Amino acid sequence: MSADEPPQARERERVLDTVDRVSEMCFGLFMALTFVGTVSAATGGEDAGRKMLFTALGCNLAWGLADAVMYLVRTIADRARRHALALAVQRERDAAAGVRALRERVSAALDPFISDADLEAIRKRIAASETLPERARFVRADFLAALAIFIIIVLSTFPVAAPFVIFTHVPTALLISRVLTLAMLFICGFALGGYAGWSGWKAGLSMMALGVLLTMAIIALGG
Template sequence: MHEENSPGARAREPVLDTVDRVSELCFGLFMALTFVGTVSAATGGEAAGRKMLYTALGCNLAWGLADAVMYLVRTIADRARRHALALAIQRERDAAAGVRALRDRLSATLDPFISDDDLESIRKRIAASASLPERARFVRDDFLAALGIFIIIVLSTFPVAAPFVLVKHVPTALLISRVLTLAMLFCCGFALGRYAGWRGWKAGLAMTTLGVLLTMAIIVLGG
């Protein structure tokens, strides 16, 4: 029997959770919105729509690449930190010092619920582990997650900027772009709300409002 079919096996987690996906999609929308938020109804020209799409797409390509790379940097830094803690515990002969090291890394919100006996049990398992690698390394899912971040940010450009290519009348294209963006922000908020256990429609409205206000602030600040 395969290990994943055993009663104690955990289901394989997605490389990006709901918060990651929603956050990156919103980030891409906000970046694209900065290029269409100042479009005037008087703006014209046959190539204006394509120019706007290419500009917004170029921006999100660059930011998608940067965000993906920084995700990898953050991931390996966090993994290296945990690896260093595990090595320190294995090398520490004083059990009390090992427990203190674990306690220092424990989240403050969990601290009241985990006793020193619980941490000692964890310390013993880490100290006895023979499978600890020599150093922290990337795994395949890290690169898949980074690729997912890049793709999400790039794809978020099209609902915002594509109407200016498909619809020649700029005011109509601007209206379609805004409606699509608001709909996507609502869906993002709805998904995030369901994930967090909140009421989906309230979270959707809150995300839509936040997105509008944040985009206005970005434009005002020259973003």
Template sequence: MSAGDAAQERAREPVLDTVDRVSELCFGLFMALTFVGTVSAATGGEDAGRKMLYTAFGCNLAWGLADAVMYLVRTIANRARRHALALSIQRERDAAAGVRALRERLSTALDPFVSDADLEAIRKRIAASDGLPERARFVRGDFLAALGIFIIIVLSTFPVAAPFVLVKHVPTALLISRVLTLAMLFFCGFALGGYAGWSGWKAGLSMTALGVLLTMAIIALGG
């Protein structure tokens, strides 16, 4: 594969990877589930199910917006940090100092596998580059990713809250809601396990168990 083909392949990659999608979906499920579990006992009347759906939807709407905005904040902060590193390397005349700067930013897990000669080659390419922008900027994919986070969290409301609209008996609706949530957590873990190279079934069951424990902890802490 040529460099151009590799660049086109990277351009076709989704703006959110499997870990991002699974993490945001689980977050939305936990938020909706704990919220529904907390208020279901206090909700009554013929319109209880609709009120439950609206309140849970409003909760995840707010958290989806907050998480999407914070994703943009994290993205531009990390990009600005990398941009500042590239600028400092271009301005640094001492090659050894440039290599040290790259070494400091290198993950400790990769440190044993990357030599100073490798970093020097990277430093030379950065120093010779004339395409560095004046400052870090957002790109179209950043906003698409933020929108994806918002949509995932909002949509995660419906499997949790919809049973309260479809089933009038609140305890039964709560049971259905929790079963659906646990099933979704299992499939989230299954997908994450496949992405990470683990056993899908074990990862799914582990995610389900983690979801139960986290939900119990959040409710116990007043969440």
């Protein structure tokens, strides 16, 4: 096992984390919902539903691609920063300076619980490592994670836009679209509540309320 594997493993776990999946799903829902809400009133004709679906899908395809690419950018930047720290600690001959460098990277929340002796033990392991790579690199899991983000955002289009294809009556389609979106937001909130140790029902209802408020704010701001 190389010294760079544990951070990569944490990256893979973070991608599959409930918070990330819920966040990406909600982002896709909000994008599609606000777009459908602003366009539906001006859309008419026999092909209105199909145009609505394709337009909303195109919007989320673009945002899904952007979000996936930015995930890769964030991933390699974070990994490069960790790698630079490991190299700096390994090359630092002054043990106290190495400990200080590690201390600067400890989060404020964990700082009181990590002693200098703990950091010194970490410094020694890094200094003794012979498997540090020359530079930070992408791994296969990074691209799979980016693909997953893209797919989640794209799939979130359909509960919002598909009713406009199924129902020709726009007000009916709009109502069903909003009901499905609220149901999806509730499911996301319920899952998030279970992950965080909160009440699933309260978290689901709170997510629904938050979704309504965010959608209203985004539409009001011209989104």
